[in-house]
Amino acid sequence: MADVCTQGVDTGFVALGYAKIAILGVVQGLTELLPVSSTAHMRLVPALLGWQDPGSAFSAAMQLAALAAIVSYFWSDVRSVTVGSVDAIRHGDWRSPSLLLALAIVIATVPIVIAGLLLSSTLNACGTSLRSLWVIGVACLVMALLLALAELSSRHRKDTGQMRIMDAVIVGIAQVGALIPGVSRSGSTLTAALFLGLKREEAARFSFLLGLPAIALAGLRELFVLYKAHIPAEAWSVLAVGLIVGAISSFVTIWGLMRFLERFSTWPFVIYRAGLGVVILFGVLALGWN
Template sequence: MASACTQGLDTGFVALGYAKVAVLGVVQGLTELLPISSTAHMRIVPALLGWQDPGSAFSAAMQLAALVAVITYFWSDVRGLVFGSLGAVARRDFRDWNFRFAVWIILATVPIVIAGVVFSSVLNSCGSPLRTLNVIGVSCLVMGALLAVAEYYARHKRTLDQVTLKDTMIVGLAQCGALIPGVSRSGSTLTAALFLDMQREEAARFSFLLGLPAIAAAGFKELWELHKAHLDAQGWSVLAVGLAVASVSAFVAIWSLLHILERYSAWPFVIYRFLLGLFLLIAVAIGLLPN
């Protein structure tokens, strides 16, 4: 079903109501932080259930659920970066690791901010051509192939305290790929970190910490856009339910990702992405799902 628009914003989630948005909140939370594309699943699940597309505004706002989950799960790292950096500034010790890494993360966020502004007119607009299932399916296959190459060739030796400014900028540039539906922010940054020979769990940790500013910016920007579009009280309450549920499921997603990477490898996600991409392309071709 087609989504709804509020002053140009895709706000189909409002018509879905609390129960359906809660279900989609679970899906969004689980897939947002796993390298399997939340956008793909947010298109597939409603389509298969015969529900209205919740819209790109819902997915963007759900970034705040991911933000809460990442900060909660990696609180010791986040606390160290924040208070360590403040302490370094107070001491004027600008060679402190926490201060340098925090600055690098900010610098690495600049590319996706610029790209997001440049392409804002098509990213979250109603009927965006980037949200077609064919685009998402191809993106899933391409990122699956890149993740497979990274997993195969990576030496898995480096840890987070060994990364450099160059490494951080490379992962930051890779993060721009997340603007293309189907690529996945987690998938693009995790893949880039693996190409840098990082240990799997450390690559995931690096990916999450580096993504904090971008996740926060995307989520709060979308809330502001919804505010400017005069989303009504019911719309805000429906969104709040989705955010609450997605925060819990996103926390579970982080635990699951680290557990799988520690005990196995990235191959389960490679296989899943290939199967998902093929399913989407075939489903559109035979008319099972609308493009």
Template sequence: MATLCSGGLDTGFASLDYLQIGILGVIQGVSELLPISSTAHMRIIPALLGWQDPGSAFSAAMQMAALAAVVSYFWRDIQQVVGGTVTAVREKDYSNPWFKLAVAIILATIPICIAGLALAPLLNACNSPLRGLMVIGGVYLVMAVLLAVSELTCRHQRTMEQMRLRDALIVGIAQVGALIPGVSRSGSTLTAALFLNFKREEAARFSFLLGLPAIALAGLKEFWVLAHANIGAEGWQHLAFGLVIASISAFFAIWGLMKFLERFSTWPFIVYRAVLGVFLIVAVTKGWLPA
């Protein structure tokens, strides 16, 4: 299906109906916080169902739903980070663990901010090559292998209190990969933290807290871009509806993932990624799906 553009921005979501937006909202909310890439699913599902590609701007703006879910779920942690940082600065006690966590989050956010600004014209462009299903399929396989290696070779014994600034920077650099559809922000940061021997639930916790500034900045930037793209009142209504549905879905997704990782490994996500990656590559090669 042809890409819809407004001022060079992919705005395909404006042509979808509310049922389609609602379905994509559920998928976005769930896949944004699981290590399976929401951006990829926003490309894959419409392609399978023959719908208009909603576009990367829609995916980025809808990340604000994940922001609402993470803030709600980790509200106590956020209060402690903010309160601990204020107390540390006021008392000049820079050994405060919550202050250290705040610094780690800020440091780890810098790489994706720089890369996001540099790659924005390519990421949001109509017919961006990075949104090709063959590219997504290949990325899915690569991430499945990396996550599998982290499960097989790492000890998973460290807690977030043991995180050093070097660890935070490594996870932050890994987060840059999330700009490529199929990598997954939570998947890239979770995998990096697992390679650093963090416990699964601790790796997920840092991944979600780290995602707050990145998701907020990306979402606000995308809303700013959309505000200048003349998408019309109906387009904004679609976004609002999708955000509500995605927020509810995201909260249940984060609750389920945290409970899951307390008891189990990430192997179900590894298998899912590998199977979907192979399917996409075969489907594009056979001509069942567009490249």
């Protein structure tokens, strides 16, 4: 499908209409918070159905749906970190667990903010090569391998209260990999947290909490970019449908993932990601997908 640009911004989602965007909202919501790469699915599903690529602007803005779901599901954690940090600063309790966790999240967010600003023109450009299927396919295979190694090497003993600042920095650096389509933000941070020895459900919890600032900044920035591009009113209503559907499916995804990781390993995601990467690369090399 041809690229659709509005003042240099990839706005392919506008042509899809409400029904198709609602379907993609479900896809985005289900895959944004799983370690399987939402970008891979947002490129593959439209390609298989013969639809217009919704574009990087839609994918970035849709992160706000994930933000709403994370804040809703982890509200007690979010409130504890924010209110607890303020109380700790007010009382000079510099060893407060809430303050240390908040500090870790802020410090770990710095790498992706810097990288995102430096690469923003490339990441959101119309027809950017980073959204090509071969890049996404290779990224899926690499992340499947890394997640497998993390699962094999991790002791699964630590919780977030035992994390050090340097642990958070390492996970934050891993989060930068999410700028490459196909890597997955939750996949990269979950993998890094497992390498550090966190329990699976604790690794997922920290991954979600760490993602809040980055997801909020990326989503709000993209809304501003779309506003500056003067997209029509219909485009905003189409995007709103995607956000509402995406938020609901994201919440359901978090609920299911947290319960899954309390009982099972991440091997199903390893197998799925490896299979997805093989399918994408086969399509590119043998079937001429682009």
